[in-house]
Amino acid sequence: MSEADAEPAAPTPGRTEVWIEKYRPQRLDDIKGHENIVPRLLRYVERDDLPHLMFAGPAGTGKTTAAQAIAREVYDDDWRENFLELNASDQRGIDVVRDRIKEFARSSFGGYDHRIIFLDEADALTSDAQSALRRTMEQFSSNTRFILSCNYSSQIIDPIQSRCAVFRFTELAEAAIETQIREIAEIEEIAVTDDGIDALVYAADGDMRKAINALQAAAVMGETVDEATVFAITATARPEEVEEMVGYAIDGDFTAARAALEDLLTDRGLAGGDVIDQLHRSAWELDLPERAIVRLLERLGEVDYRITEGANERLQLEAMLASLALEDA
Template identity: 70%
Template sequence: MSDAEGSSAGREIWIEKYRPQTLDEVHGQGDIVDRLQSYIERDDLPHLLFSGPAGVGKTTCATAIAREVYADDWRGNFLELNASDQRGIDVVRDRIKNFARSSFGGFDYRIIFLDEADSLTSDAQSALRRTMEQFADNTRFILSCNYSSRIIDPIQSRCAVFRFSPLSDDAIGAQVRQIADAEDIDTTEDGLDAIVYAAGGDMRRAINTLQAAATTGDVVDEEAVYTVTGTARPEEIESMVEAAIEGNFPRARSTLETLLVDSGMAGGDVIDQLHRSAWDFDLDDRRTVQLMERLGEADYRITEGANERVQLEAMLAALALEE
């Protein structure tokens, strides 16, 4: 990195500054990286379908493939489109076909990367299927999505499918430590653990949390992390559930009120944290199953438009009434 780049480090977005440039630099997806590298080494790249949650390396792997295949010429041979912004059939007919048809030199094929491909309409996906057949000789498609079930079967059958899992705590912790060292940020172990917990397997969220927390004081500690993320401490969530199960509904409701009002958490965030932490609570299996059942009901009703506070209080009340 040049001195000029270094002087503006504080104004840079770290998720882009520290985005891996090669497949070797991708954290936490070892098996997928090995398979992708074998395709590149054999010069036998098929159409690819990447599916998985946000922030786990799908887009990074796509651009890393282009860099390794085309080196310095990668930008001219790699078309990236966000299908959630451009969802219609015209995108497939116009932009994708024009790029696939255009002349190029020195390479056997060009790469078209469709991010959030599960947002494409059914008609657009059908047109894409035909385009994949028509330009199979000189174009490779990489499709990225959160849910592969929303991609029509004829497209899935034409692709090598890679299912990206949420990143492990170790992978996120290692990357966060590396960035903290590079940026000369003081962190505590509790702070790092809080970043990993708040990230929930999402590397982007972890890096953004580190950058935000680094602006709040001299040291990135647990307090700074939970403040910038609006995340509740696991012990607060556990205390609320335990109070409800013990039949102390007023105390459970008071804790919920603190999370929703004082901490400013959304009801969906409370449910997400409850779901992630349910099996870590000191509860017997029967109680945990009851909690999961009530969580599912509350989550569905909130998704359908019900009042968050009413549903969460009803969930705690139901737990308090269980024998």
């Protein structure tokens, strides 16, 4: 095994590198927050009976990590030679499936029964490429295993789904993210306050990658990572600020609600989509009648759709606040 292919050394404080790679779990048992998935994957590995797999779920929940960990479990030090990773969002055409995948599947195996091809963001593949992939999976099923990851399994054609064991990766629980953050902070010798931990967990919203990146960014800002630092680094509003803005609108004070929105968008640098996401997360925490919350969620859905279709986000958010204010005026 060459020096370039050697496994990374154990994490040590002070090393200048991206922490999401530095602290990426190396084995399946190291993966946090997926206690219902890891044992099933380990069972496949232990029985040497790995099927084609599909990992579906939001970003930052461990899909790529699980695929790489499986390769390490199966091939140990030889995993890089027997594991091909392709990103379908960068290489979406049919030629990728016909050429690179087939070339890898046909090459020598070095004593192993099969090799693994990991296709990340497979839901970005065109329909023609997915049809070609289905035929390739059939052709090389005796000596190649495919692992597909996607955000939306509904974008994968049924013939591919039916050939895979599907695992659904949900957003990580707050406890799993907190545990990982505390472990990294201890290794890196970073002082993190309890409210700083809470802010990192809130800003991550189930995304471990986002939490670790935020911790690394916040760590260079000062000696202690606290709530104010985290919210500034991640361009995230405090939950109470978002709740206050909606409260003004519900009470009929559109001017105050608009001023609060202006502060979030202009002074704090939040994007319209970020405001919508935080409003959605905070909706049921508001001290409001259920009917008012339902109206708010209805408006959020309309605004999110319009912004996605290209409408002006500031105008749409102000219109949402105005409609809430008028209904209770």
